[in-house]
Amino acid sequence: MTEWRLITDDGVSASFGLAADDAVTQRVGAGQSPPSLRLYTYRSHCALVGRFQNVENEIHVDYCRANHIAINRRPTGGGAIIMGSDQLGVALILPGHSDDAYSRARELMERFSEGLVRGLNNLGVQARFRRKNDIEVNGRKIVGLGIYRAPSDGLLFHASLLVDLDVPLMLRVLDTPFEKISDKEIATVAARTTTVRREVGWAIPLQQVRACIAQAYAEAFGVSLVAGDFSHEERQVIAALEQDKYLTDGWTFQTTEVPDAFGSAKVKTAAGLLDVRATLAGRMLKAVFIGGDFFTAENAIAALEAGLRWHTAEPGAVAATLEKNYARWQTELCHIPLADLVQAVHTAVQRANIADAKARADPYGCFVNPGGAA
16 A cells, blocks of 8 residues: 655744745655655744735735734745634645646646545535635635645645634735725625534544544545654755745745736615625736625625636626526525626726726826725
8 A cells, every 4th residue: 555654743833834845845756755744733823825926915914014923925826825723734745747737736636635525524524625726615615725836746735724713813914805804894704714613513623633634635545644754854955945935035025017906896786785896916806705785695605706716807707607606506696686796796897907007007106095995
């Protein structure tokens, strides 16, 4: 039976946690380290952005600095996350193959997430892989996923499992289209996510969740997990990479030339007011929040929002995706007219495009009200 090394470590720093995953991935690809499953936690809360994100667009930097919350950048893609002692970091590190191209990222992530899905199911949490990079429970996100292929062809599958989550803190750390952090906004975000403890109904220890996930990975991949630790040589490589990369502002605060743009729209419907906020990153819809004073299932709204995450902003494609997901949740959404929903999202996207055009035409004026909705 194939053996994988199982590493469990707790209380790591943001820089060490990421440097270790990165360094071991390089070595596994080169045949210098064994395939490894690492299940770990962070020392204290930290904010981690995805590989291709701008920190200033994703994180409230001043709040983090004032509250000693570390900021860093993952080697894997995806969105910004908050990690700490109640979020289980998962790093599955395997040798890659010649056909493991990023065009197969969704297929690889679905395969690599099987241990997480099985482990959660074994805990009584009915989770499943959804879309390109999330694991959900009845439409609510419980795991975020990412993948990275090293130059050595090593593959790193990254996941953040929410055993628990401090939603108010997350909203203070992560930059969202919400103009204020009120009880309503906290409730809205809480309804879009879930945690292991919420789903099982008791304060299950993180160590028990970790043991269940480890066993599920062994079962899902037909391997034997052998408890181990980083070798002396690995720790030397990790320390060097941490110092040269993950402790530098050049890595963490690097920027792209694609600023975010925000737009909002309010549309009165027979079901109540629709309040839509859209965030654009270039020509991509980064996120859409659908709020208002209507009555419907939170799962249905979460599904509509999830379907538009990292979606092309082309109007026809947006309308088609909304129509597809609306049909799936038609019973829950029947009181919200589809045409009004499409109009509200379209208007919010249009206004975000206008804000983006103004920012590009007047690069200094765009800082007058950073993050404000159009």
